[in-house]
Amino acid sequence: MPDLIAVDWGTSSLRGARLDAEGRVLEEKSAPLGILNVPNGDFAGTFAAQFTDWMKPAGSVCLISGMAGSRQGWVEAPYAACPAGPGELVKNLHWIEPGRIAIVPGLSDEQGDVPDVMRGEEVQIFGAMRLANLKDGLFVLPGTHSKWATVRGGKVMGFRTFMTGEFYGLLGQHSILARTLEADAPLDEAAFLRGVTRAAAGEGLLHNAFGVRALGLFGRLTPTESASYLSGLLIGEEMRAQDLSGGAEVIAIGAPALTARYALALGQRNARVRSFGAEATWAGLRALLP
Amino acid sequence: MPDLIAVDWGTSSLRGARLDAEGRVLEEKSAPLGILNVPNGDFAGTFAAQFTDWMKPAGSVCLISGMAGSRQGWVEAPYAACPAGPGELVKNLHWIEPGRIAIVPGLSDEQGDVPDVMRGEEVQIFGAMRLANLKDGLFVLPGTHSKWATVRGGKVMGFRTFMTGEFYGLLGQHSILARTLEADAPLDEAAFLRGVTRAAAGEGLLHNAFGVRALGLFGRLTPTESASYLSGLLIGEEMRAQDLSGGAEVIAIGAPALTARYALALGQRNARVRSFGAEATWAGLRALLP
Numbered sequence: 001m002p003d004l005i006a007v008d009w010g011t012s013s014l015r016g017a018r019l020d021a022e023g024r025v026l027e028e029k030s031a032p033l034g035i036l037n038v039p040n041g042d043f044a045g046t047f048a049a050q051f052t053d054w055m056k057p058a059g060s061v062c063l064i065s066g067m068a069g070s071r072q073g074w075v076e077a078p079y080a081a082c083p084a085g086p087g088e089l090v091k092n093l094h095w096i097e098p099g100r101i102a103i104v105p106g107l108s109d110e111q112g113d114v115p116d117v118m119r120g121e122e123v124q125i126f127g128a129m130r131l132a133n134l135k136d137g138l139f140v141l142p143g144t145h146s147k148w149a150t151v152r153g154g155k156v157m158g159f160r161t162f163m164t165g166e167f168y169g170l171l172g173q174h175s176i177l178a179r180t181l182e183a184d185a186p187l188d189e190a191a192f193l194r195g196v197t198r199a200a201a202g203e204g205l206l207h208n209a210f211g212v213r214a215l216g217l218f219g220r221l222t223p224t225e226s227a228s229y230l231s232g233l234l235i236g237e238e239m240r241a242q243d244l245s246g247g248a249e250v251i252a253i254g255a256p257a258l259t260a261r262y263a264l265a266l267g268q269r270n271a272r273v274r275s276f277g278a279e280a281t282w283a284g285l286r287a288l289l290p
Numbered sequence: 291m292p293d294l295i296a297v298d299w300g301t302s303s304l305r306g307a308r309l310d311a312e313g314r315v316l317e318e319k320s321a322p323l324g325i326l327n328v329p330n331g332d333f334a335g336t337f338a339a340q341f342t343d344w345m346k347p348a349g350s351v352c353l354i355s356g357m358a359g360s361r362q363g364w365v366e367a368p369y370a371a372c373p374a375g376p377g378e379l380v381k382n383l384h385w386i387e388p389g390r391i392a393i394v395p396g397l398s399d400e401q402g403d404v405p406d407v408m409r410g411e412e413v414q415i416f417g418a419m420r421l422a423n424l425k426d427g428l429f430v431l432p433g434t435h436s437k438w439a440t441v442r443g444g445k446v447m448g449f450r451t452f453m454t455g456e457f458y459g460l461l462g463q464h465s466i467l468a469r470t471l472e473a474d475a476p477l478d479e480a481a482f483l484r485g486v487t488r489a490a491a492g493e494g495l496l497h498n499a500f501g502v503r504a505l506g507l508f509g510r511l512t513p514t515e516s517a518s519y520l521s522g523l524l525i526g527e528e529m530r531a532q533d534l535s536g537g538a539e540v541i542a543i544g545a546p547a548l549t550a551r552y553a554l555a556l557g558q559r560n561a562r563v564r565s566f567g568a569e570a571t572w573a574g575l576r577a578l579l580p
Contacts, residue, residue: 071507110508113488113491114488114498114501114504114505115501115504115505115507115508115510116500116501116504117504117507145466145500146496160493160497161497161500161504162494162496162497162500163465163466163496163497163499163500164496166465166466167496167499170460170461170464170465171460174460174464175453175456175460176435176453176456198403198404201403203450203531204452204494204495204527204528204530204531205494205495205496205527206436206452206453206454206457206495206524206527206528206531207450207451207452207453207531208404209453209457210406210435210451210452210453211404211405211406214404214405214406214407214451215404215405217361217405217407218400218405220405234496237494237495237496238494238496240494241493241494241496241497
């Protein structure tokens, strides 16, 4: 069994890992060469510049997940439709060089009135399933566009995207709240949990966001508290849409600073959290090889 | 009884009207001299340049509503607290020149866990009450920061702000949706009502906003439809927080293009709508004189 070159090619960065036959990470690299920053749109050249050395051993295989498979990426790899497990991804691999370099399709959920899509997170989910030895569960992948996915029998049954991180950036940088909010302030747990609690009351984000300003006007939130309170409002709003009854366990995959916030918020809802980071991506890509 | 110089001094514009003893509008003017655009912060000079002629007749009185009474305005006029009717505004007029020029206080609602504030809309509400001959009702003032107010016995009992217009601008100009959405497209009623219906299903704005992108990816919303759909999502989200049971009547005050959208959305909820425009401001300021 050859080495696997596992690549996560996202919007803002390009990351890779060389894995041995047992899936151990031998080497990692990362560059700010996300699909929107590929010089002259030359994906093949950029790939070669980063990974030619790693691909030298005969029989090397490279699997690429993430936005590289989007319309704006290297080659558009049509979504696999939910319910889907690793098998559906393997069947729909989009080979750039047959047997050598393939793009992993994203997932679509077309079961409701409004479709939903992911690219890259599906691999992280299957990786975390493998690492946690789970075939069923509720998964959250926080970020610019957070994903909540329900897994049963090893397949993603359905999922939903929440623009939580993007809303935080918009409100903290471009809205009236930007004047009185220190978006980069460290987390204030008490203010964060006040925001989570406020969101749970169900008045809705359009109203609660204005509350950040009103609380500031009345001296009841400082600029640093405001940032954490807004973060809590948004993550709380996201959680309000989830079924967390009966002490659910949630698998959180992402950067530790983010999954820690979700763990705090979910703790308030009596949900248990297990967190995974980048290792889930590599384990997920490894799981697609025989 | 002297002429009244009625002034609405907001964030982006300065508007005035000269009213006779019966409240008829004799003359109107408007300039792009909102409180954020006052040269050198010289409010007195800017006021004089616009209104000295109108103030010449002996006994002329000028009442100013809007953001001119905020911390960033001419003089901070502390909020009157709800419940409040015209009498509470009169008691709390902030006189710049006694008996001659006064700033109307805004309203605060400090009855819940999170306070809320308005400046200027309170005058429009009291004006529309007078024009509609109403002492009770549900009022909406759509805009950057929409206000919903409950009036009973001629007093504003409480109100809530929704950042609907500002969210539309943020999402249409600065978010990932901006790429595939023509924010200035004319209203597409069918797409707008699809958005309103979608919001009513209660999945929340963070998720529904991403749906605009997903529907576009699947060719189920064009860029012009996307703008109207997003507008419907936002206005629908705002309405979801209102009690509109039993065929409520809603008084909408604002620009006709906006109140027309609210009338459409409210029609879908079986609410009746009566709309008022700028005349509500002048009638409201007139109602504060004996």
